[in-house]
Amino acid sequence: MTEYSQTSAPKPVRPQLLTILCVLSYIGSSLGAFSFFMVFTAYPQLMPMIEEMGLAMPAMELYFSAGRNFFLAGAIFYFLSLIGVALMWRLRKVGFHFYAGAQIMILIMPLFYIQGIPIPFLDGIITALFIFLYYRFYRLFV
Secondary structure, eight states, X not given: OOOOOOOOOOOOOOOHHHHHHHHXXXXXXXXXXXXXXXXXXXXHHHHHHHHHHOOSOHHHHHHHTTOHHHHHHHHHHHHHHHHHHHHXXXXXXXXXXXXXXXXXXXXXXXXXXXXXXXXXXXXXXXXHHHHHHHHHTGGGOO
């Protein structure tokens, strides 16, 4: 009698750079989802205060002029981005698609809600860099 040992395929190991990217994305997406959701829920109370006091930064006035639904959409997209990061942490391919799609929507969303807002060039470069770096690990994902 010959005994056969069952060996499973070795579990892929998450590279250190991927771990760092996931931690940074987790922090950014968590803060984004939390802040957008908080502004969405407190929007009716915030608007009178902002109109009364005014803001020192004109860009913030543009964002608050977008309306309450802008903040709800932002919270949803940041949450989807967070789901994508969690899946990529577990080395799942679908996480890359969640993350990339949500980040692209976060990038272009202000263009639909806010009239006259400039194209966010620096944000676009950072988003493209993160998506590119995640894509480099795509072959490791299952």
